[in-house]
Amino acid sequence: MTTPADSPARGPRIPEAVHRRRWAILGVLMLSLLIVVLDNSILNVAIKTISTPAPTGLGATQSELEWAINAYTLVFAGLLFTAGLLGDRIGRKKTLLGGLVVFGVGSALAAESGSPTQLIAFRAVMALGAAFVMPATLAVLMNVFERDEQPKAIGIWAGGVGLAIAIGPITGGVLLDHFWWGSVFLVNVPIVLLALALMVWLVPDSRDPRPGRLDPVGVVLSVVGLVLLVYGIIKGGELADFTNGTVLATIVAGLAVLTAFIVFEKRSDHPSLDVSYFKNKVFSAAMSAIALVFFALMGVTFFSVFYIQSVRGYSPLQAGLLMLPLAAAQLIFAPRARLVVDRFGNKATTTAGLVLLAAMLAAFATLEADTPLWLLEVVFFLMGTGMAHVMTPTSVVIMQALPREKAGSASALSNTFRQVGGALGIAVLGSVLSAAYRNGIDGKLGLLPPGLRDTAGESIEATLGVAAKLGPKGQALVGPANDAFLHAMHVTALCGSVIALLSAVVVAAFLPGKPPAGQQGEEEQELVAAVE
Numbered sequence: 001m002t003t004p005a006d007s008p009a010r011g012p013r014i015p016e017a018v019h020r021r022r023w024a025i026l027g028v029l030m031l032s033l034l035i036v037v038l039d040n041s042i043l044n045v046a047i048k049t050i051s052t053p054a055p056t057g058l059g060a061t062q063s064e065l066e067w068a069i070n071a072y073t074l075v076f077a078g079l080l081f082t083a084g085l086l087g088d089r090i091g092r093k094k095t096l097l098g099g100l101v102v103f104g105v106g107s108a109l110a111a112e113s114g115s116p117t118q119l120i121a122f123r124a125v126m127a128l129g130a131a132f133v134m135p136a137t138l139a140v141l142m143n144v145f146e147r148d149e150q151p152k153a154i155g156i157w158a159g160g161v162g163l164a165i166a167i168g169p170i171t172g173g174v175l176l177d178h179f180w181w182g183s184v185f186l187v188n189v190p191i192v193l194l195a196l197a198l199m200v201w202l203v204p205d206s207r208d209p210r211p212g213r214l215d216p217v218g219v220v221l222s223v224v225g226l227v228l229l230v231y232g233i234i235k236g237g238e239l240a241d242f243t244n245g246t247v248l249a250t251i252v253a254g255l256a257v258l259t260a261f262i263v264f265e266k267r268s269d270h271p272s273l274d275v276s277y278f279k280n281k282v283f284s285a286a287m288s289a290i291a292l293v294f295f296a297l298m299g300v301t302f303f304s305v306f307y308i309q310s311v312r313g314y315s316p317l318q319a320g321l322l323m324l325p326l327a328a329a330q331l332i333f334a335p336r337a338r339l340v341v342d343r344f345g346n347k348a349t350t351t352a353g354l355v356l357l358a359a360m361l362a363a364f365a366t367l368e369a370d371t372p373l374w375l376l377e378v379v380f381f382l383m384g385t386g387m388a389h390v391m392t393p394t395s396v397v398i399m400q401a402l403p404r405e406k407a408g409s410a411s412a413l414s415n416t417f418r419q420v421g422g423a424l425g426i427a428v429l430g431s432v433l434s435a436a437y438r439n440g441i442d443g444k445l446g447l448l449p450p451g452l453r454d455t456a457g458e459s460i461e462a463t464l465g466v467a468a469k470l471g472p473k474g475q476a477l478v479g480p481a482n483d484a485f486l487h488a489m490h491v492t493a494l495c496g497s498v499i500a501l502l503s504a505v506v507v508a509a510f511l512p513g514k515p516p517a518g519q520q521g522e523e524e525q526e527l528v529a530a531v532e
Contacts, residue, residue, distance in 0.1 A: 021202060022144045026153055028198045029137040030160035032096060034167075035103065035191045036130045037160075041168025042175075042184045043069065044301055045316045045323075048309045049181045050119070051461045057181055062459035063238040064116040066430045069302075070230055070423050071120045075127035076134075077419035078223035081273055084135040084413075085214060092136040092143075093205035097196060099132025104192035111182035126185075134415050140203060142399060151396045155335040170324065173317025213270035221261035222273070226420065229254030230427045237431020238458070277413070285510035286394040289350060290414060291421030292503035293390050296361055296496040297383075298422035299429025303489050304364070308376075310460045311369055311482050325377050329384025330391075337392035345514025346393045350507045353389030356382060358500035364493035369482055397511070425496075433492045434459065440484030444477065460485040 050068070053059040060068065087095040106126035113119035138157065145153045175183040232250030236242040265271040278284045308319040340349045360383040367376065398414045438457045445453045448466070456466040456477070463481040467474030 022149075022153075025144050025203055026141060026156060028195065028202050029141055030157060031191070031195045031198065032100060032133050033137050033157070033160055034164045035100075035188050035195065036133050037164035038168045038171070038191075039107070039126065039130075039185070039188060040069070040072070041164055041327075042172035042187070044305055045169040045172035045320050046176060046181055046184045047302075047305055048461060049176050049316060050116075051459070053465060058113065058116050058119060060116040060119070061238075061462065062430070062434055063234050064120070066234050066302075066426055067120050068116065068123055069426055070234070072123040072127040072130070073419050073423040073426070074223065074226050074230060075124045076131045077416045077423065078219060078226060079128065079131035080135055080416045080419070081222070081413075082214060082216075082219050083132045084139070087132070087136045087139055089214075091205040092140050093199065093203050095132045096136040096140070096199060096203070099129045099136065100192050100196055100199070101129070102126075103129030103133060104189050105129075107185045107188035107192070111184075111186040113182070138399065138414075144204065150399065151338045151341075151392075152335075154395050154399060155338050155392050164327075167327075169320030169327075170317070171320075173315065173320035176316040215265075215268060215270055218261060218265055218268065218271060218273065221257055221264060225254050225257035225261055226423070227254070228257060230423055233424075233427040233431050237427075237434035242431075242435075273413070273416075281510045282397060282512055285506050286397040287413065287417045289354065289390060289394050289503050289507050289511075290398075291417040292499055292506075293354070293357065293387060294418045294421035295425035295428070296357065296500045296503075297387065297425065299425040299433075300361055300364060300383075300493060300496050302426055302430055303433050303492055306460055306485065307367065307489055310464065311485055322373070322376065323380060325381035326384040329381045330388045333385055333388035334392050337389050338396070340389060341393045341396075343514075345512070346397060347508060347511040347513045349389050350393050350511055351504050353386045354500055354504035354507060355386075357386035357390070358497045358504065360386065361493050361497035361500055365490040365497075367489070368486060425499075429492050429496055432495055433488045436488035436491045437484050440487050441481060444480040444484070 047060075047065050047068075050057045051060045051062070051065055083095060083099070103126055106122055106124075106129055110119060110122035110126060113122055138154075141153055141157060142150060171187065172184050175187060228250050232247050232254060235250065236244065236247040239247065241247065261273075262275065265273045266275050278287070304323070305319060308314050308322055309316065314322065337349065360379050363379045367379075395414060437460065441457055441463060445456050445463075448456060452466060456463045460481050463477055463484075467477040467481070470477075
């Protein structure tokens, strides 16, 4: 007779030796996750420094900064499907170890970049490694915890993301106050070495007894389509003209390739993206919520760094400290969000989290150059609170919707939608910011030579850089630059708020409410059956 612990949906019982050290294993997995998330949160504080002309930075333009972030994100998202499948096939521990080695090498190379182009290329190498780390951490977690402990473990795992977001800006600020900009990448190397040693010692290997076949055509189509789409969006923002022929052609080509990707995946007998999963409305709504949350959040994080450092004049370390409430709230509430779900259900918890996030994004549209800092801190804290009550419940819904053996695929899907949402958020909201800024500052640059005028209009850092070179004459540009940026930030924040509200509507319509106490287990099994 088959016991519930050995049912097909739950997978075989976990070995006692692994079960005993499951919390130590979770700690090692969170360390691996830490460096992947830490790198992006450190970079958020460093982007202003990197945009500063040499020798302080690399003199990267706003579009190059967006590519430095999105080169990582797009490679990461494009390879997650394949990385999840490879982990299922050859073993999650092996892919974790290999991914960490590649990530460490990429970090060392990025630290020595001599130009924005090199930085973009080495960030892509880092993403190649990270793509094998992120899904494997959650897949191993699902294979060392029994189902009744999985929500708690996932909550702690999600809290680890909050910890990385907290540590990142502060670490980046300290490093930038004492060392050159490349130190924000070099710091990854010792953490990688520690994680490798602990992983070899503690983490068990696991794999899918019936792994899927690899899908190279699907991977190529997804990466090419996303790169074309994001390139078109970023180029449109750079030119402040989305009707430009090149911009439109690139965006349309990207959408066409992504359409071909979906058609190919539907017809494939071994798709990297199993479209049939999305027939389940609950699964689809949870995925949409994750993508749209990161769309809004990544775009806002991008401009908030320039608001704090360029408009308000704070150092990278001070900026990191000012952003601490955002991370602290996630660290506090992510592990406890499951308690709110137990009381109110997935739908109410997630919808409330998204509405709170939308309200805080809209609050950014009220910030001015002299707004009291405590208001900014409250906005960041409540934004993190909203995020925590979205990420934990949706992650649990997604991971429990598939059998344990498919944990790598579920994790890859979740992370892919998160990263694609974030990449599109940076591209779209970054382009809205860039276009609104250029339109706001163009009329104030008439006295500059034509070549310098074009450069000065690219971003607030570019304008302030030109103003500094002009000496006393350039001071007349500082006020208009701040005003133009604040207007652009307000427009961008309201766009992000609308996206978060749209996500709240999707979640309210499709996520399940709180089931009666006796039916909760049955409903989970129905969800598994529906997705299978």
